[in-house]
Amino acid sequence: AQSVTQLDSQVPVFEEAPVELRCNYSSSVSVYLFWYVQYPNQGLQLLLKYLSGSTLVESINGFEAEFNKSQTSFHLRKPSVHISDTAEYFCAVSEDAGGTSYGKLTFGQGTILTVHP
Amino acid sequence: SQTIHQWPATLVQPVGSPLSLECTVEGTSNPNLYWYRQAAGRGLQLLFYSVGIGQISSEVPQNLSASRPQDRQFILSSKKLLLSDSGFYLCAWSVDWGPRNTIYFGEGSWLTVV
Structure with a gap:
């Protein structure tokens, strides 16, 4: 069965830091x-996803994530964060068990990113 | 474009009272519909999903039920709420089926059972 671990529950950073x-x-x-972002008191929004092809995927607001099959990781990165990036971020995985299997999304516990001025 | 509406946004209910959360999707036909719950510090848990009218699958045993009376309407209900039902409930939809499909979420409903 699949499981997802987000290693940090909270990540505080200063503005413009990576x-x-x-x-x-x-x-x-x-x-x-998949990576989803949840701003305070809102639903989840899709940030980016890896389905196939290039292992490096990017979002429109400067985030990127790299699928590393050997390390079974999908870390999310941004070279310079803004105050507006403060939110909770969820990693999610679905398994391809073949046929017409239902693609259930399993979510990690979430990481709260707080960007300080 | 597709949109999803969920209401009420906030609800405070006493223990033992009934619950009804409603969700509708616009701009698409025959969507797959989902109810998730987000309890404090516990991530997101899939509660129910539906691939068509009257077709409901439950992922976990619980005090809640779901119904899909119309193609784009999904309702989450309970006859008697428990304290443990408190949480943030999210309705979601997708177009495709299978592991590659993207799930889109509504704005959520905060439920506090007192």
Whole structure:
């Protein structure tokens, strides 16, 4: 069965500093990987996803994540954060068990990113 | 474009009272619909999903039930709320089926059971 571990529950950083939010997963089959962002008192928004092709995927607001199959990781990075990036970030994984299997998303526990001025 | 509406946004209910959270999706036909719960410090847990009218699958045993009376309407209910039902409930939808599909979330409903 799949599981997702976000190694840091909270990450405080200063504005314009780089940040990395870590995500590791475990699965015995092929996986697809997602990062969602949740701003305070709002629902989740898709930030970026890896389905196939290049292992480095990017979002429109400067975040990127790299799928590392050997390390079973999908860490999220941004070279320079803004105050507006303050939010909770969720890593999610779905397994490809073949056929018409339902692609259940399993979420990590979330990482709260706080950007200080 | 597709949009998802969920209400009420905030709800405070006494223990033992009933619950009804409603969700509708606009701009798409025959979506897959989901109810998730986000309890404090516990991430997101899938409660129910539906691939069509009247078709409900439950992921975990609980005090809640779901119904899909119309193609784009999904309702989460309880006959008698428990304190442990408190949390942030999120309705979500997707177009495709299978592990590659992207799930889109509504704004959520805060439920506090007192």
